[in-house]
Amino acid sequence: MKREGNIKISSENMMPIIKKWLYSDKDIFLREIVANGVDAITKFKKLVAMGEATEDGGEYCIKISVDKKAKTLTVEDNGIGMTEEEVEKYITQIAFSGASDFLAKYEKAGGDGIIGHFGLGFYSAYMVSENVEIFTKSYKDEPAVHWESDGNATYSVDDCDKNERGTKIVMHIADGEKEFLDESNIKSLVRKYCSFMPYNVYVGFKGDGKDEPLNTTQPLYMKNPKDCTDEDYKKFYRDTFMDYNEPIFWVHLNMDYPFNLKGILYFPKVRNKVELERGKVKLYCNQVFIADNIKEV
Structure with missing residues (x-):
């Protein structure tokens, strides 16, 4: 059943400010979303190393895809995923850092590799999007979650049929931002912002064995x-x-x-x-x- 709620920020007037002025360059949103995916994978690998999760043998990576007809840009990772409670905590509370919370719990195991603040970074997507959806499945044995908001301080959340662990963020690109529906432009941004990220980043992944990552994981x-x-x-x-x-x-x-x-x-x-x-x-x-x-x- 779909649930609705309000994004927890100090004032509703904050959302337009976040959408327009969060970063000096709009294209930085892609770095932020991909970095969140990298964090999610790093967290899962740490849990595996500590014996709290089990690997499935797949390649840890970030996949980015463009659908011009649907006007969507999608970034998907196979990291730790989120439960509904975690979505409420890390997504609806702007500037709450999932990375900081994770490190506080597992600092003795070493915190190197966790990049940053999920809350604000995620909302950078609204600088170019009119609507954003999250489909996420936690490594825990809990239902997958679908979260959606048009960036006006309200959101809806319900269950979804995502079966694989990880998070998929679907950005519905605004009419004035069509440059972010150009796959060649997205590839250029990946090379600029993600060229040395520690997991392979693919654009237009086909799964035919011929896909090449756009980054170097060991600079x-x-x-x-x-x-x-x-x-x-x-x-x-x-x-x-x-x-x-x-x-x-x-x-x-x-x-x-x-x-x-x-x-x-x-x-x-x-x-x-x-x-x-x-x-x-x-x-x-x-x-x-x-x-x-x-x-x-």
């Missing part, structure tokens, strides 16, 4: 410097910065005290002062792209 900067060759560094530079001139040299950063930092600092060949001033740092957190204009670093 060079995560490896031990002694295991990297000069050619590895040069190729990573070309692929990451789209510069086919070889860098002058590079420094591989690999430290865990007083904070954890991994990266590669490249010194490119520059032909003029303008190119020198254009130098920048690409910043990632838990392999999720944050920004490429951090001049203060």
